Amino acid sequence: MINLEMTQKMMDVRSGMNNMATSMLRPISRHYDEHEHEYPQELDMFRSIKIMSRPKKKKEGEEAKPEKPGAKKLGANLSMVIVIEEMCWGDLGLLLSLPNAGLGNAAIAAVATDEQMERFGEKWASMAITEPGSGSDSGSITARATLEGDEWVLNGEKIFVTCAERAEVAVIWATVDRSAGKAGIKSFVVEKGRPGFKLEKLEHKLGVRASDTGTYVLDDCRIPKDNILGSAEIKQSTEGFKGAMKTFDNTRPLVASMALGVTRAALDLTREKIEESGIQLDYEKNPNNISATEKEFYLMEAHLEAMRLLTWRAAWMMDNGEFNNLEASMSKAKAGRYGTLIVQKCCELLGPLGFSCENLAEKWMRDVKITDIFEGTGQIQHLIVARNVLGYSSKQLK
Numbered sequence: 001m002i003n004l005e006m007t008q009k010m011m012d013v014r015s016g017m018n019n020m021a022t023s024m025l026r027p028i029s030r031h032y033d034e035h036e037h038e039y040p041q042e043l044d045m046f047r048s049i050k051i052m053s054r055p056k057k058k059k060e061g062e063e064a065k066p067e068k069p070g071a072k073k074l075g076a077n078l079s080m081v082i083v084i085e086e087m088c089w090g091d092l093g094l095l096l097s098l099p100n101a102g103l104g105n106a107a108i109a110a111v112a113t114d115e116q117m118e119r120f121g122e123k124w125a126s127m128a129i130t131e132p133g134s135g136s137d138s139g140s141i142t143a144r145a146t147l148e149g150d151e152w153v154l155n156g157e158k159i160f161v162t163c164a165e166r167a168e169v170a171v172i173w174a175t176v177d178r179s180a181g182k183a184g185i186k187s188f189v190v191e192k193g194r195p196g197f198k199l200e201k202l203e204h205k206l207g208v209r210a211s212d213t214g215t216y217v218l219d220d221c222r223i224p225k226d227n228i229l230g231s232a233e234i235k236q237s238t239e240g241f242k243g244a245m246k247t248f249d250n251t252r253p254l255v256a257s258m259a260l261g262v263t264r265a266a267l268d269l270t271r272e273k274i275e276e277s278g279i280q281l282d283y284e285k286n287p288n289n290i291s292a293t294e295k296e297f298y299l300m301e302a303h304l305e306a307m308r309l310l311t312w313r314a315a316w317m318m319d320n321g322e323f324n325n326l327e328a329s330m331s332k333a334k335a336g337r338y339g340t341l342i343v344q345k346c347c348e349l350l351g352p353l354g355f356s357c358e359n360l361a362e363k364w365m366r367d368v369k370i371t372d373i374f375e376g377t378g379q380i381q382h383l384i385v386a387r388n389v390l391g392y393s394s395k396q397l398k
Contacts, residue, residue, distance in 0.1 A: 021090025075319025088261025093210030164214030336372030
């Protein structure tokens, strides 16, 4: 039997994070939207929290705790999507600005050696993939990494890097052998302050303005040989490009949960204003005897619930060691697209309130769009879903 109700543990996590979002994030949301590139000092309280980590390996001879046959667990990923939804109900831009929670931290946790985890695991890491001529197709990146003695020499330009200025290190994707295609693409950790590594500029954005987004330029930037994540050998396809791409199966449900939080915030405000206008939402009414406004609201709620169930499923599969490439992309495609449509519709139903700065509705409309774009656009997610369903490779279906 399928149980779609939240457990007590999930409800406790959700309640605690909602209290924090209400008391801390919402009150400063407008300020950091209007003061782009100003670091939110209030977030320093999170610096001591290890948000992106990986399970410790069992010591030699240590026995694993016995589990009940067929038991499934509520793991870190399902808990994390619940936390992110609540925090983004508070403010998506501030969530993206949390110290030590960059996408680069997820890549380090997924691919780094134990020694690299020791060096970089507690540093705030940005992820630099996109280039002026390489966006959705990460395999077409042109940044180069050349091994010279005991150092890698990196050259190239990376754009739209989240937390570009605030991060302490950057995970740079570059090719060590262009003739090898995607297999030649590796990821490297570059510390701030390295000669030849420059933050070229910061972007002025439509939404998520509390989060800084910038451009890196690497001009003969030299880093130690052991700053490469995983192996330098091209034949080891489980590392390098494929290993790093697997990071997205973990993080796409997290992006979907960001869309969930912003969408729910917009729906909560819309419900409040609808009821203030004298319309009482009643789910027992005949659907043929309700107003257009009520019908629109009920449909948006249904889409929100579908977004949430897809996201939870992808996260739950990841916690239980099940391959979730299809489900991760389904959750991201659904949440990014319908989150954007729902928040736009909420602003439409709110009338002038949806486009004024009296409340946060117009900000949510600007913020939510990024969830359909970053970490793989909605169009790319549909391609991934189609390949999985039809059994095609990336070469067969482009």
